[in-house]
Amino acid sequence: MYNSFRKKIFGGDNVVNLSDVRYLPRWIILIIDIIILVISLFLSTYIIEKITQKEFIYHEDKSVVFAFIILVNTIFMYLFKTYAGIIRHSTFIDLFKLLISCFCTMFVVATINMTYFWVTGGKFILTPYLVLYFVISFMGLFLFRLYVKEFFHIVREYRRSALKKRILVLGIDEQSIAIARAILDNPNLPYQVVGFLTQRTDSKRASLLGKPIYAKEKIETSTKDDLVIDGIIIVKEMMAKDEMNSWVNLFLEKDLNVFKAPSVQKLRDSDLGGSIRNLQIEDLLNRKPIKIENEEVKSRHYGKTVLVTGGAGSIGSEIVRQVAQFTPSLIVVLDQAETPLYDIELEMKEKFPHIRFKFVLADVSNMNRVETLFQTYNFSMVYHAAAYKHVPLVEENPHEAISVNILGSKNIAMLSSKYHVNRFVMVSTDKAVNPTNVMGASKRAAELFVQSLQNVEGNRTKFITTRFGNVLGSNGSVIPHFKKQIEAGGPVTITHPDIVRYFMTIPEACELVLQAGTMGHGGEIFVFDMGEPVKILDLARRMIKLSGFEPEIDIKIIYTGLRPGEKLYEELLSDNAKTLPTHNDKIMISKDPIMEFNEIDGLINLIGEASVVRDKVDVVKILKNIVPEFRSNNSIYEALDK
Numbered sequence: 001m002y003n004s005f006r007k008k009i010f011g012g013d014n015v016v017n018l019s020d021v022r023y024l025p026r027w028i029i030l031i032i033d034i035i036i037l038v039i040s041l042f043l044s045t046y047i048i049e050k051i052t053q054k055e056f057i058y059h060e061d062k063s064v065v066f067a068f069i070i071l072v073n074t075i076f077m078y079l080f081k082t083y084a085g086i087i088r089h090s091t092f093i094d095l096f097k098l099l100i101s102c103f104c105t106m107f108v109v110a111t112i113n114m115t116y117f118w119v120t121g122g123k124f125i126l127t128p129y130l131v132l133y134f135v136i137s138f139m140g141l142f143l144f145r146l147y148v149k150e151f152f153h154i155v156r157e158y159r160r161s162a163l164k165k166r167i168l169v170l171g172i173d174e175q176s177i178a179i180a181r182a183i184l185d186n187p188n189l190p191y192q193v194v195g196f197l198t199q200r201t202d203s204k205r206a207s208l209l210g211k212p213i214y215a216k217e218k219i220e221t222s223t224k225d226d227l228v229i230d231g232i233i234i235v236k237e238m239m240a241k242d243e244m245n246s247w248v249n250l251f252l253e254k255d256l257n258v259f260k261a262p263s264v265q266k267l268r269d270s271d272l273g274g275s276i277r278n279l280q281i282e283d284l285l286n287r288k289p290i291k292i293e294n295e296e297v298k299s300r301h302y303g304k305t306v307l308v309t310g311g312a313g314s315i316g317s318e319i320v321r322q323v324a325q326f327t328p329s330l331i332v333v334l335d336q337a338e339t340p341l342y343d344i345e346l347e348m349k350e351k352f353p354h355i356r357f358k359f360v361l362a363d364v365s366n367m368n369r370v371e372t373l374f375q376t377y378n379f380s381m382v383y384h385a386a387a388y389k390h391v392p393l394v395e396e397n398p399h400e401a402i403s404v405n406i407l408g409s410k411n412i413a414m415l416s417s418k419y420h421v422n423r424f425v426m427v428s429t430d431k432a433v434n435p436t437n438v439m440g441a442s443k444r445a446a447e448l449f450v451q452s453l454q455n456v457e458g459n460r461t462k463f464i465t466t467r468f469g470n471v472l473g474s475n476g477s478v479i480p481h482f483k484k485q486i487e488a489g490g491p492v493t494i495t496h497p498d499i500v501r502y503f504m505t506i507p508e509a510c511e512l513v514l515q516a517g518t519m520g521h522g523g524e525i526f527v528f529d530m531g532e533p534v535k536i537l538d539l540a541r542r543m544i545k546l547s548g549f550e551p552e553i554d555i556k557i558i559y560t561g562l563r564p565g566e567k568l569y570e571e572l573l574s575d576n577a578k579t580l581p582t583h584n585d586k587i588m589i590s591k592d593p594i595m596e597f598n599e600i601d602g603l604i605n606l607i608g609e610a611s612v613v614r615d616k617v618d619v620v621k622i623l624k625n626i627v628p629e630f631r632s633n634n635s636i637y638e639a640l641d642k
Contacts, residue, residue, distance in 0.1 A: 009568060028083055030074075031081065036144055037073050040137035041066050047136075048129050062154060065125055072108050073137065082141070090568050098141050106134040129411035165230040167259065170247065172198045179261045180209055183233075191276065194229060216250075224255050231257030233276065247283055253544040266497040276540045283542045297518050300381065302324035307379045308333055309364050309412055310386030312340035314471060315427055318327045318510040320344065324352045332377060334360045334370070335386070337386075347613075360427040363410030364534040367415075381517060382416050383527050385410060385427040387443065394439040397636060398619045399444040409446035410604055414451055425517040428448050428467045428525070430502065436633035437566065438620060444627045448524060449604055452597040462577040464520035467590065470500030470527045472511045482540055486547050490555035492540045496564050500533040512587065519582060525590040527579070564635040600626070 020139035080097045110130050169180045180193045195212045197219065206213050219227070232251050234244065250257050258279040311333035311443055317340075320333055335341045335346075338361060345359045358377075362369045363387045373379075387405050388394050394401045409426065416424040428447055431440030447465050454463045470478070478501070483491045508528075516526040541551045549555045562568075580589040607622040620637045624630045632638045 001288050011445075030077065032144065032624045033077060033141060034070065034074060036140040037070055037137055038066075038135060040140050041069065044129060044133040048126070049241070051090060052147045060396065067104070069109055069285035069603045070132070073105040073271050074103045074401045074541035075102065078109075094295070095142060096140060097146075102134050102141070105137075106110060106130050108626050122318075128325065130284065133612050142502065145545065158625060164190050165257070166194045166228065167191050167231050167233050168197045168214065168229055169193055170197050170232055170234040171210060172196050172200070177208060178212070179233065179235060184209060186593045187599040189276075192231070197232065197249050219250060219254060222254075227254075227256075229256065231259055233259045234279070234498050235259050235261050248279065248284060252542065257552075258546065276603055279546055283545060284542070291544050297514050298326045299358045300518050301328045304328050305330045305377050306332070306376070306381045306383070307373065307545040308383045308385065309408075310384070310427075311335050311359075312344045313335050313385060314506055315509055315513075316383070316385035317344050317347075319385060319513055320348065321351075322507075322510050322514060323381075323383075324355050327355065330358060330377065332358045332360060332379070334362055334373070336361065336363045351641060363404070364412055365403045367411045371415055372410055374415045374421075378415070380422045381420065382412060382424045383427070383513060383517070384424065385513075386411050386412075387427070389429065391431070391437045391439050391566055392563045394442070395437055398438045398442075398616045398623070399611045400618060402607055402623070405439070406445050406449070406604055408450055409606050411462065413450050416463075417453055417456065417459050419460050421465060423462045423517050423520070424450070425464045425466065425513055425520075427513060428465050435627060435630045437564070437635065438623065438637075441623050443632070443636060445590075445600075445607075445623065448595050448626070451525070451594050452590075457599050462520055462522035464516050465525040465526055466513050466516045466528075468504060468509050468512060471504055473504045478536065478539070479543070479627060482543050486544060486549070486555055491558045492537055492544065492555055492558050493558055494540055495560050495566060496568060497537050497559060499562075499566075501536060504528065515584065515587065519584075519587075523594075525592055526582075526591045527588050529586045530589065562634045566634060 002569075019261055025235055080098045080101045082094070082195055095520075109125070113125055113127065113130070120215050122329060169176050169183075176196065180196070182195050183191050193209075193211060195214055197214050197216070199216050201215050201217075232247075234247065248258055259276050259352050260279045261276050301323055306328050308316050308320050308323070308331065311320050312335035316335070320331060331348075332342065333344060335344075341359055341361055345357070348355070348357050360373060362373075364370060364384075386408060388401055394405075413424055413426075424608065426446065428443050429440065431437065432444035432447055433440075435441040435444055447467075450463045453459055453461070468565060482492055512526065512528050516524075520526065537557070540557055544555045544557075545549045547555075551557060578591040580591060582589060603622070603626045609618060610619050610622050617637065617640070620632075621640050624637075624640055
């Protein structure tokens with residue numbers, strides 16, 4: 001390392017990076033120590049002369065005495081290797097070596113001085129001078145090491161801070177202070193806390209952890225350059241959705257990065273760096289989850305046998321995860337997608353090794369195949385989440401929608417009634433309300449059939465339907481699609497600038513399903529209060545800004561036109577539906593028109609036959625007879641509505 005240092009000096013490159021100087025050679029440290037000893041001698045001489053006003057060296061040649069003291073001190077520094085350590089990593093052991101070497105020097109010189117006195121009757125040096133030299137030399141050697149250690153610490157921290165993101169912590173509560181302290185105590189994190197931010201206006205002159213507190217107006221009236229910060233860290237759990245959206249809008253307007261930190265309850269120093277992440281659009285769309293009556297839900301599943309169709313999909317797999325927490329005797333997971341089914345099998349066996357699972361590769365439209373499951377297992381609960389849901393694909397292939405969404409639902413519902421399953425819960429969609437596409441209409445037809453079974457003579461099964469909007473992060477949903485487009489540098493594609501959608505998280509959706517399965521008495525369609533709809537254009541813009549880019553400048557947004565069957569906004573309730581409240585203010589019962597079993601069963605048998613032998617236009621024509629409110633939009637089937 002010394003050679004590389006010399007190369008820097010003498011090789012033409014006169015810029016020396018202090019971080020490259022790892023340590024100095026030992027002989028240089030020893031020379032510096034000897035220089036400190038010489039300075040200590042002269043300083044001791046000056047002080048003793050001022051105090052005593054008389055001679056303190058009785059030898060005719062002072063230089064001999066000085067050289068003798070330096071020689072003895074150097075010998076002891078060599079013996080104790082006081083120069084051998086890396087100075088900026090000095091420890092108490094190094095300090096103790098210095099103390100011993102200086103003390104031994106004083107002791108040996110004093111002993112020789114006394115021996116000289118006993119032999120000749122006179123001293124060659126004043127004893128108090130030795131004590132003063134001992135103190136000054138030790139302090140000089142110690143301070144040299146202390147200053148070098150602190151100097152390298154300051155340089156190291158300066159270099160680290162230059163590479164760190166300068167951030168403000170949002171909030172001055174205990175949670176925010178704990179997060180800030182954890183960041184400050186961990187020098188390896190790529191963040192430097194430079195202050196706190198609050199809505200309060202009475203904290204301008206106060207400080208926390210030695211950092212200033214800024215009011216919200218400071219951010220509002222300043223630019224990013226004025227603030228000299230890179231971003232903000234927020235604790236998401238501490239704020240309501242509206243409050244967080246307000247803050248994030250302000251931060252994005254100022255081009256500040258927004259980071260999310262875990263709550264103190266989830267905080268562990270070992271993984272704090274991995275826990276602080278860029279705020280995601282899902283964090284802004286999340287709402288407080290539904291409060292499940294866990295005891296009631298648990299009693300409904302504990303020790304029971306449960307079937308989940310579509311169990312490898314986004315919703316079905318989350319239902320499996322949540323049901324497994326209630327210790328059922330068996331969960332049968334059915335899906336026709338081989339790879340996702342295998343993935344959920346590996347996950348469940350790892351997370352719930354004490355739960356018995358059965359993973360079945362099958363199609364719900366195959367009546368004989370699924371009936372063997374009902375014959376083999378005494379199901380108490382059936383969650384029917386199997387369905388084709390991608391609007392453009394189903395619009396182009398209506399036969400498959402009839403086969404899976406309608407006939408598959410009929411099969412599972414009929415078998416549930418036949419084998420006296422206690423409860424059947426079907427997962428539906430807001431696209432079933434006043435449908436404009438085949439997918440939504442097929443789900444509405446399935447709803448009608450499931451509801452009709454409730455009043456069939458001899459039926460003992462409670463048939464329950466849940467209906468909700470888009471789920472965040474589900475397979476094929478818009479948010480993962482936008483993320484991929486942003487990561488690829490754009491453009492972000494939107495079908496129409498005015499299109500809006502409702503959003504909820506996958507766990508929320510599945511909590512609704514479990515809650516409905518518990519609270520339903522049979523024949524209901526449960527709908528969820530999904531809050532305000534989100535404009536997809538605003539969603540895309542915020543995702544781009546949260547990713548650190550500027551919409552239309554760094555990432556372009558282009559409009560591709562509405563896809564076949566797509567509409568600008570979704571509805572949770574039909575126009576002529578009435579709602580009834582439940583004990584959960586986030587869940588309502590939709591009183592949609594119903595059909596008698598014989599009528600809907602005959603129509604479904606008819607469309608089932610048509611899906612095998614006729615073209616897709618004929619199939620959709622029958623589907624429109626089943627669902628009269630079905631009006632195609634931006635589709636070849638619009639002609640059927642005229």
